Amino acid sequence: MRVIAIQAAQAGGEVLMQHFGRLTQIEEKHLGGLVTEADRNSEQTIVEAIRSTFPRHDVLAEENTYAAEGSPYKWIIDPLDGTTNFAHSFPWFAISIALEVEGELVLGVIYNPVSGEMFVAEKGQGAFLNDQPIKVSTVDSLEQSLLATGFPYDRKISEVNNYDHFITFQQAAQACRRPGAAALDLACVAAGRFDGYWEMKLKPWDVAAGKLLVEEAGGTVTDFKGTPCDIYGTETLASNGQIHDTMLELLSRGATATSAE
Numbered sequence: 001m002r003v004i005a006i007q008a009a010q011a012g013g014e015v016l017m018q019h020f021g022r023l024t025q026i027e028e029k030h031l032g033g034l035v036t037e038a039d040r041n042s043e044q045t046i047v048e049a050i051r052s053t054f055p056r057h058d059v060l061a062e063e064n065t066y067a068a069e070g071s072p073y074k075w076i077i078d079p080l081d082g083t084t085n086f087a088h089s090f091p092w093f094a095i096s097i098a099l100e101v102e103g104e105l106v107l108g109v110i111y112n113p114v115s116g117e118m119f120v121a122e123k124g125q126g127a128f129l130n131d132q133p134i135k136v137s138t139v140d141s142l143e144q145s146l147l148a149t150g151f152p153y154d155r156k157i158s159e160v161n162n163y164d165h166f167i168t169f170q171q172a173a174q175a176c177r178r179p180g181a182a183a184l185d186l187a188c189v190a191a192g193r194f195d196g197y198w199e200m201k202l203k204p205w206d207v208a209a210g211k212l213l214v215e216e217a218g219g220t221v222t223d224f225k226g227t228p229c230d231i232y233g234t235e236t237l238a239s240n241g242q243i244h245d246t247m248l249e250l251l252s253r254g255a256t257a258t259s260a261e
Helices: 002-019 039-053 082-085 161-170 182-190 204-218 244-251
Strands: 026-028 034-036 058-061 075-083 094-101 102-111 118-124 127-128 146-149 175-177 198-199 220-222 234-240
Touching: 002 094, 002 102, 002 118, 002 175, 034 039, 034 082, 039 058, 039 075, 039 094, 039 146, 058 204, 075 082, 075 175, 075 204, 082 182, 094 204, 094 244, 102 182, 102 204, 118 182, 118 204, 118 220, 118 244, 127 204, 146 182, 161 175, 161 244, 182 198, 182 234, 198 244, 220 244, 234 244
Parallel strands: 058 075, 146 175, 146 198
Antiparallel strands: 026 034, 075 094, 094 102, 102 118, 118 127, 198 234, 220 234
């Protein structure tokens, strides 16, 4: 399954690079999200690669709905995380593929086709970047931390828009970044490039593979209250573990997706 996931990610990456800088179709989804022919073609390629070997496995993906097979195996796929970046020819985007077995994440793959970086994690087996083991950072002070985040698509109409948290962390941390691809942000936490990451209103395909990567790299992933992260939930806080409690305390001061519900 690991081999198939990697091969599917590489095949999807080839499709993305064929379209990169050459888009002819860009459509707007609800609340300003974008979708392109690259998203759809990449997803088709990835799903076909997986289902050619595992035809009875369930698939949850961003762009299409797939008939449930009732399988204990579920592939969770984002064929292009960072579509807005992609649409503007900004080279920071990825493919994210995770495998859930009976509700437990057991495999995660995040592939950046621009850099060729392949992040892979298996439950209980550690996290890897291009076959080399990776670990979260050892920074234990928020003041010395580099953080990452993102903003929800409904940020212009909802007060729960992450602006308050962004200001708080900009004041408290060494610096904050907003690269625009949640899966890669999580992969960078796993690799020790970011010390922490928070975001709200993400989808399962944004979070699944990255959550496993961070945990297998020795980090911590919860919601904004410190409860273990539910990929089907509304809040994601990932860190190296050293600064997690401090980030939780600061997040408690602002609006949360949970409180809005």
